Amino acid sequence: MEKILEVEDLHVTFTTYGGTVQAVRGVSFDLHKGETLAIVGESGCGKSVTSNAIMRLIPSPPGKITKGSVKFKGKDLTKVSEKKMRSIRGVDISMVFQDPMTALNPTLTIGTQLTEGIKEHQNLSNSEAEKKALQMLELVGIPNPDERMKQYPHQFSGGMRQRIVIAIALICQPELLIADEPTTALDVTIQAQILELFDEIQQATGVSIILITHDLGVVAKVADRIAVMYAGKIIETGTKRDIFYKTEHPYTKGLLSSVPRLDQRGSELTSIEGTPPDLFAPPEGCPFAARCEFAMVVCNKMYPDETSLSDEHRVHCWLQDERAKKLQAASSK
Amino acid sequence: MKEKILEVKGLKKHFEVGRGQILKAVDDVSFDVYRGETFGLVGESGCGKTTIGRTIMGLYNKTDGNVLYDGEDVHALSKEEEFDFYKKMQMIFQDPYASLNPRSTVREVIGEPMEVHGLYESKKEQLDEIISLLEEVGLDRDHANRYPHEFSGGQRQRIGIARALALQPDFIIADEPISALDVSVQAQVVNLLKRLQTEMGLTFLFIAHDLSMVRQISDRIGVMYLGNLVELTTSDQLYENPLHPYTKALLSAIPIPDPDVEEKRERIILEGELPSPIDPPSGCVFRTRCPAAMDICSEVVPTFKEQEEGHYVACHLY
Numbered sequence: 001m002e003k004i005l006e007v008e009d010l011h012v013t014f015t016t017y018g019g020t021v022q023a024v025r026g027v028s029f030d031l032h033k034g035e036t037l038a039i040v041g042e043s044g045c046g047k048s049v050t051s052n053a054i055m056r057l058i059p060s061p062p063g064k065i066t067k068g069s070v071k072f073k074g075k076d077l078t079k080v081s082e083k084k085m086r087s088i089r090g091v092d093i094s095m096v097f098q099d100p101m102t103a104l105n106p107t108l109t110i111g112t113q114l115t116e117g118i119k120e121h122q123n124l125s126n127s128e129a130e131k132k133a134l135q136m137l138e139l140v141g142i143p144n145p146d147e148r149m150k151q152y153p154h155q156f157s158g159g160m161r162q163r164i165v166i167a168i169a170l171i172c173q174p175e176l177l178i179a180d181e182p183t184t185a186l187d188v189t190i191q192a193q194i195l196e197l198f199d200e201i202q203q204a205t206g207v208s209i210i211l212i213t214h215d216l217g218v219v220a221k222v223a224d225r226i227a228v229m230y231a232g233k234i235i236e237t238g239t240k241r242d243i244f245y246k247t248e249h250p251y252t253k254g255l256l257s258s259v260p261r262l263d264q265r266g267s268e269l270t271s272i273e274g275t276p277p278d279l280f281a282p283p284e285g286c287p288f289a290a291r292c293e294f295a296m297v298v299c300n301k302m303y304p305d306e307t308s309l310s311d312e313h314r315v316h317c318w319l320q321d322e323r324a325k326k327l328q329a330a331s332s333k
Numbered sequence: 334m335k336e337k338i339l340e341v342k343g344l345k346k347h348f349e350v351g352r353g354q355i356l357k358a359v360d361d362v363s364f365d366v367y368r369g370e371t372f373g374l375v376g377e378s379g380c381g382k383t384t385i386g387r388t389i390m391g392l393y394n395k396t397d398g399n400v401l402y403d404g405e406d407v408h409a410l411s412k413e414e415e416f417d418f419y420k421k422m423q424m425i426f427q428d429p430y431a432s433l434n435p436r437s438t439v440r441e442v443i444g445e446p447m448e449v450h451g452l453y454e455s456k457k458e459q460l461d462e463i464i465s466l467l468e469e470v471g472l473d474r475d476h477a478n479r480y481p482h483e484f485s486g487g488q489r490q491r492i493g494i495a496r497a498l499a500l501q502p503d504f505i506i507a508d509e510p511i512s513a514l515d516v517s518v519q520a521q522v523v524n525l526l527k528r529l530q531t532e533m534g535l536t537f538l539f540i541a542h543d544l545s546m547v548r549q550i551s552d553r554i555g556v557m558y559l560g561n562l563v564e565l566t567t568s569d570q571l572y573e574n575p576l577h578p579y580t581k582a583l584l585s586a587i588p589i590p591d592p593d594v595e596e597k598r599e600r601i602i603l604e605g606e607l608p609s610p611i612d613p614p615s616g617c618v619f620r621t622r623c624p625a626a627m628d629i630c631s632e633v634v635p636t637f638k639e640q641e642e643g644h645y646v647a648c649h650l651y
Contacts, residue, residue, distance in 0.1 A: 042516065042518075188583065189586045190606065193603075214516065219590070241592060262572065262589055263589055265549060269523055275518075
């Protein structure tokens with residue numbers, strides 16, 4: 001399948017008065033055309049910073065992409081000029097943010113906000129732009145689009161606003177849509193509607209989606225592939241089935257078992273003790289070692305290399321090392 | 334026979350929102366909470382679950398109905414009785430960032446209710462108690478002199494829990510205590526709450542929107558929609574045999590973290606959005622989104638009746 005995005009060894013830091021935060025520390029992944037990649041992880045793991053870095057939306061200073069490349073259809077986005085980047089944002093790559101309450105300008109009508117981008121980028125006349133906007137509103141399921149175009153954001157509910165944000169993101173027919181926690185601020189019944197909408201849109205337009213989320217239930221429903229992030233690194237990546245059923249990394253296992261399931265009732269939830277490391281001074285070895293029940297001496301000293309378990313399934317863990325496996329085999333005898 | 338610790342009878346809480354309009358945040362809700370159980374109250378934003386919690390606590394005055402705690406009307410207490418009442422009932426709040434005073438040390442945060450109620454004779458005794466509470470909730474004695482900003486979200490919530498326990502209450506209202514936390518930390522806090530319940534015999538009113546978590550922790554669950562309680566039953570019954578169409582839709586909307594299960598699931602996608610509680614639909618409030626709505630639904634308000642033993646539902650289908 002055609003690769004639309006290749007992120008390689010991306011490093012992002014933020015310089016603050018208290019020191020330098022190494023928010024993203026060597027993230028690499030590919031995205032194929034028409035697929036949905038979910039980046040999952042807990043707060044502060046660097047998933048939003050990664051997506052903002054792809055869009056070059058890291059405020060600089062204090063933020064900086066210190067290393068690595070983001071190739072969108074072969075072109076390295078970390079190297080293009082700001083002017084060129086402006087012609088890519090919203091046209092080739094769009095973004096949907098978490099909070100539909102703040103993502104829209106409260107002083108402009110929905111119509112203005114919808115047509116703003118397309119008028120800027122595609123040189124359309126007002127009436128053409130409006131026609132396009134109406135189509136988009138219909139696509140995302142807003143009833144009476146004609147009237148709604150003239151209304152302001154406060155006249156819409158949260159779910160409707162998120163639909164509008166999605167319509168704005170899709171109006172220039174981007175090839176890549178980055179959705180950063182798009183349903184986190186919504187109620188579950190509305191979340192179900194929006195997830196359904198993403199599915200319909202992907203089938204209708206073939207857009208590739210990067211979904212940033214912490215909700216493993218959402219991931220199980222919509223993702224094709226999953227990348228699990230922890231402390232600024234992708235520690236395991238694979239197809240949805242690899243991650244859920246052939247889980248290798250102890251953190252991924254911990255994360256999966258700490259999520260309560262509606263269809264099961266256990267006596268006690270498994271929690272991961274401790275907290276993620278401080279990214280001002282990230283540990284030299286595996287960042288999860290301090291919380292990992294299988295941690296060995298080596299884990300605190302060196303970060304493990306990538307182990308490929310199959311074409312798609314890759315993991316960074318010392319337990320994959322031949323020597324560790326031998327020991328496991330020996331001890332299980 | 335289980336002993337009722339809290340009885341909520343026909344509770345209404347209306348807010349005046351100007352221009353003579355009235356927002357019916359809670360409209361005629363009745364339920365009992367038994368001693369030692371965890372009662373989960375679930376529903377989507379704006380359904381009135383937080384308002385119920387606050388009205389039970391006496392933080393809001395009721396509009397109508399009764400809240401009886403140990404048989405006593407919470408809203409008819411004298412100032413003195415109210416003071417004592419707060420020793421029995423405490424609250425844990427949702428946002429661990431906003432609910433702790435940034436200028437107080439942990440020791441002051443937990444010590445304040447103890448001082449107000451004059452629980453301990455000496456500072457030393459009080460400090461010992463604060464430290465033992467900190468240890469109880471999984472923090473340590475070194476944390477006592479630190480400020481809230483030095484803690485992570487999960488740790489702050491532990492501080493909030495320690496503060497709620499400071500007066501050794503019997504009843505705790507936990508209003509979305511884990512929603513602001515990461516999943517792995519959520520599990521830590523829920524396990525802590527469960528352990529405290531067993532050790533101290535606490536009764537919980539657990540208010541949350543996350544049904545998967547509520548199922549893990551609750552004995553019984555009440556489902557709210559637009560100011561009304563629509564269904565109430567045991568945790569297992571609710572998941573295995575939901576009766577109300579809203580409960581069914583709500584349950585089916587929650588994604589399950591298991592791709593195989595997700596692929597096979599039939600989803601009931603509710604059309605539309607929550608109507609305004611200022612001008613709720615006539616009859617059954619859910620009828621505008623209900624896939625099974627009938628003529629009668631717009632005319633008659635369904636009564637909240639016991640359909641099976643201990644399983645209450647407000648719906649014309651039954």
